Amino acid sequence: MTTYYRDPDVLITSSGVHMNGREFRLPELLQVWHTRGDRSWSVIAKRGALGLAILLPLLVGALAIGVALIVHTDVAHSIAMLIGGVLVGLAVVPVADLLLERVDRSYDAGSRTIEIWGRVQGGEVLLLRTTNAQRFGRIYRALQRAMEPAMRP
Template sequence: MVTYYRDREVLVTSSGIRIGGHDYRLHDFAQVWHERGRRQWGAVAGRGAIGIAILAPVVIGAFGVLLALVIDASTSTTIALAGGGILVGLAAAPLADVLLEFMDRSYDRGSRRMEIWADVRGHRTMLLRTENAQRFGQIYRALQRALDHEPAPR
């Protein structure tokens, strides 16, 4: 028996599938498909806020350097503004690393509700509903691999 996917709630093997406490044999499935729900705009807005937070220090730093070059100030003030702008801009690198990790996680979670459906012995059955895009993809691919390797019924 080959295990294609396993977590607390889902087990996909070459002999069958356990999802949501229900056991199915592979030859019980006539058809398997997925459906996507509507986009959750809160997740999209969160990604936009992260993008702005990444760019803000760079913009502020560039503004400081530009201000230092434009205004007619003493040499020490010009150097302080330009140096401060450069330091603020450079601070974006470690901040961006942390924020990009949050951005990656938001894409793993996804911005839509995903469902796996199947025609099980003539009945349309929802096998799984999740908002975690990464987990959905892993389970759906495992299910497809298991069904692809299922020998044809005799």
């Protein structure tokens, strides 16, 4: 028996599928397909907020440098504002790395609900519902590999 995918909730092998608390032998699954739900605008808004959180300190640093160059003050104040602007810009680099990592994770998780459905003798059954796009892709590919006619015993 070949195991195509395994996690605490899903098991896909060459002999059967265990998903959503139900078990099916592969010959019982006549067809498998997926559907995508509507976008979650809250997830998209969070991504936008993270982008602004990255850009805002850079804009403040650039503004401080611009003001230092435009405003006619003594040299000491101009140098202090230039150094302050550069430091604010540099201070955002470690924070930006953390925020960009969160943005990456939000894309892995996805912004919509994805469902895997199957057709069996008795009708259609919901096999899996998730918002994690990366996990969905792994499970769906494993299910397709398991259901390939050449792979069936």
